[in-house]
Amino acid sequence: MPTIETVTDPLIATDADLVVVAAYAPASGERDDPAELGADGQLVGEAAGLDLGAELASMRFDGSVGSVTRVPTRGAIPAATVLIVGLGARESAGPTQLRRAGAAVAGAAERVTAVATSLHTAIEGLTAGAAAQALAEGLLLGSYRYATYRSDAPPFELESITIHASDADVAEVRSGVEVGAITAGSACLARDLVNTPPQDKRPPALADRIVHEFAELPVTARVLDEQELAAGGYGGILGVGQGSSEPPRLVELSYAPEGAERHVVLVGKGITFDTGGISLKPSTSMETMKTDMAGGATVVAALHGAARLGLQVRITVLVALAENMPSGTATRVSDVLTMKGGTTVEVINTDAEGRLVLGDALVHASELEPDAIVDVATLTGAAVVALGDRISAVMASDDDLAASILEAGTTAGEPSWRLPLASDEYGDRIEGTIADLKNVGGREAGSIFAALFLHAFVGEGIAWAHMDIAGTAWTKEARDEFGKGATGVPVRTLLAWLQGTA
Ligand code: BES
Ligand code: MN
Ligand code: ZN
Numbered sequence: 001m002p003t004i005e006t007v008t009d010p011l012i013a014t015d016a017d018l019v020v021v022a023a024y025a026p027a028s029g030e031r032d033d034p035a036e037l038g039a040d041g042q043l044v045g046e047a048a049g050l051d052l053g054a055e056l057a058s059m060r061f062d063g064s065v066g067s068v069t070r071v072p073t074r075g076a077i078p079a080a081t082v083l084i085v086g087l088g089a090r091e092s093a094g095p096t097q098l099r100r101a102g103a104a105v106a107g108a109a110e111r112v113t114a115v116a117t118s119l120h121t122a123i124e125g126l127t128a129g130a131a132a133q134a135l136a137e138g139l140l141l142g143s144y145r146y147a148t149y150r151s152d153a154p155p156f157e158l159e160s161i162t163i164h165a166s167d168a169d170v171a172e173v174r175s176g177v178e179v180g181a182i183t184a185g186s187a188c189l190a191r192d193l194v195n196t197p198p199q200d201k202r203p204p205a206l207a208d209r210i211v212h213e214f215a216e217l218p219v220t221a222r223v224l225d226e227q228e229l230a231a232g233g234y235g236g237i238l239g240v241g242q243g244s245s246e247p248p249r250l251v252e253l254s255y256a257p258e259g260a261e262r263h264v265v266l267v268g269k270g271i272t273f274d275t276g277g278i279s280l281k282p283s284t285s286m287e288t289m290k291t292d293m294a295g296g297a298t299v300v301a302a303l304h305g306a307a308r309l310g311l312q313v314r315i316t317v318l319v320a321l322a323e324n325m326p327s328g329t330a331t332r333v334s335d336v337l338t339m340k341g342g343t344t345v346e347v348i349n350t351d352a353e354g355r356l357v358l359g360d361a362l363v364h365a366s367e368l369e370p371d372a373i374v375d376v377a378t379l380t381g382a383a384v385v386a387l388g389d390r391i392s393a394v395m396a397s398d399d400d401l402a403a404s405i406l407e408a409g410t411t412a413g414e415p416s417w418r419l420p421l422a423s424d425e426y427g428d429r430i431e432g433t434i435a436d437l438k439n440v441g442g443r444e445a446g447s448i449f450a451a452l453f454l455h456a457f458v459g460e461g462i463a464w465a466h467m468d469i470a471g472t473a474w475t476k477e478a479r480d481e482f483g484k485g486a487t488g489v490p491v492r493t494l495l496a497w498l499q500g501t502a
Pocket of ligand 1: 378
């Protein structure tokens with residue numbers, strides 16, 4: 001991960017290899033017009049004796065978001081190359097466009113060691129701090145590579161990014177960069193955990209690794225092993241984990257800064273590999289199931305960022321870790337599990353395991369009597385059908401909580417959409433035949449059914465929201481600030497939300 005430094009020297013004086021400036025797409029309806037160079041580009045062009053605007057026109061550069069082109073300076077200024085990056089149309093450019101442009105810059109800079117830019121000034125109506133944060137996020141998210149298991153990793157040489165700010169803005173830019181760097185660092189922590197192959201993150205090992213990540217932060221950790229889970233009555237977590245040769249775990253992390261008024265509990269699904277269990281998945285559906293702990297990775301990474309930022313809010317994180325395997329010891333179809341708190345559940349489909357581990361964790365969370373509970377889970381294929389891989393689903397018992405999470409997602413550039421909890425319409429569907437509840441209620445409205453099941457384990461009157469990230473935790477194709485693989489979504493949303501509640 002490159003480092004970012006903020007300085008007040010003029011951009012044209014930089015000795016970086018690449019100096020990065022902005023261009024805007026022509027206003028809509030004027031598609032044949034050339035892209036328009038930003039103010040920094042004018043200055044850099046003048047200093048280098050280059051007419052960059054004319055270069056853009058001759059290349060027919062369209063200025064679309066994240067498009068890039070290079071112009072050599074031939075020794076006229078210390079930087080060898082001007083990199084021009086598109087921000088889209090001037091009127092619609094905002095933090096999302098800046099983040100994407102930042103990621104494109106990182107991609108274009110993978111074979112140089114140093115870049116310099118003032119791209120944060122390119123967007124009107126955005127504070128210097130918010131712009132610097134979005135830019136830093138884009139640059140760092142776009143620099144992410146997962147090379148742990150490669151014997152011959154493709155080179156990524158970018159080491160240093162210098163942001164040139166004015167004397168008036170420098171303090172705000174510096175703090176925006178810091179928040180952006182912590183936010184991107186947290187998202188990349190989640191990406192690392194999710195990208196890790198499943199044999200190297202089986203529940204006990206992943207619990208240790210999570211605890212280790214907090215060694216230098218003011219966070220205390222407790223890991224419940226299988227004996228403690230049995231003693232506490234965590235029948236859902238144990239039932240899902242019992243088919244595996246490695247036992248399940250519940251990780252509890254606490255961050256309680258002095259003076260914090262609000263207490264929120266973040267709960268994550270941590271299925272380290274989801275084969276479906278006895279209700280075995282077909283092979284193609286299983287291919288990405290190492291991502292089934294992405295909810296857990298998200299809440300861990302969000303807490304990591306919150307602690308680094310020193311947010312004034314008490315946060316407890318619970319991650320329910322189990323490996324869902326078929327075997328002679330696995331839970332059978334139609335077995336009845338007794339969940340923490342005593343509710344009994346008929347397991348109609350062992351592939352609906354996320355709600356079983358989360359049910360126990362939500363009971364545990366409710367016992368802490370927090371102001372709010374948010375759980376995050378790769379819970380249902382139905383969420384992917386409904387909203388695809390770019391929009392997370394949110395279901396909630398509380399309208400204000402739902403609205404604040406959606407708003408945080410918009411700020412963070414990670415869109416979410418609310419689906420109804422629909423207790424009146426579908427509440428009867430979770431009723432069991434021989435037990436209190438059943439874990440499957442038919443194919444239709446699968447995400448809502450799963451959320452209703454979870455709601456049954458949330459303490460009366462506690463504001464609760466559930467994020468289904470089955471579609472958004474992973475991307476098959478590189479796009480925007482995401483490379484192929486784990487996205488780190490919705491870490492940025494949770495961090496923005498926590499900053500809002502602090
Ligand atoms: N982990 C899956 C959900 C999932 C699907 C995550 C696609 C990421 C991408 C979950 O445990 C699951 O298998 N859900 C079942 C539930 C069904 C059996 C009621 C599903 O959605 O098919
Ligand atoms: Mn499953
Ligand atoms: Zn699952």
